[in-house]
Amino acid sequence: MKVLCVCGMGFGTSIILKMNAEKALAKLDVPAEVTTSDVSTARGSAQGADLILTSAELADKLEGVAAPVEVITNFMDAAEIESALAKHLT
């Protein structure tokens, strides 16, 4: 599964989201590749992603991208991230 974490700058906040997404994926026992990007390159990076995780403010800017978008309110909340991921497991 390919997961793209999108934040404003592509580092900083998306690294936190990426780390917690990787932990959640390991817990769900799903092999996955998690990458990060900033909001301006997300459209391109979204090609080939199965799922995009981002924050509410930035989700609006991702309208119409190639992959489904899940909004994460609390980047530190493992349960929230797990349930967002679980919705998209095949």
Place this chain on the structure above:
Amino acid sequence: MALNLSTVLPDSAVVLGARPSDWREAVRVAGEALVRSGCTTEPYTRAMVQAVEDLGPYIVIAPGIAIAHARPSEAVVRSGLSWVRLAVPVNFGHTHNDPVHLVIGLAARNPQDHLKVMSAVAGALADKKQAAALAAASKGEQIRAILAASAG
């Protein structure tokens, strides 16, 4: 590679009991702490405020916690963190995670520079006991000790 927290987060970059009047001032306090510790120059502080003006308060990534930062640029002398705990929380206009009581300033020379440090910060904040200890810390060295323990 050991995490050298005393370089990344020296006492000069730790502010406890700050009282900014609004979110812009809160971000500026985090930026000034980075300048004080020698990590950045003043343009970076302006860029940190501008980032929120341009993209909204996405930096408030969890209830009460904001990670203030801007793109790597020449205004970053070396990578590092600042730690600003607010005596009075401020609103950043985030729909879910306001008000903010902790602003962590982040400066990186390049996007990779922060991985270890951010993992330690993220790990410590995600653990309830460590997060409570961080909120109660009264000295820079206590904060560094908690982050070092989280880095493992």
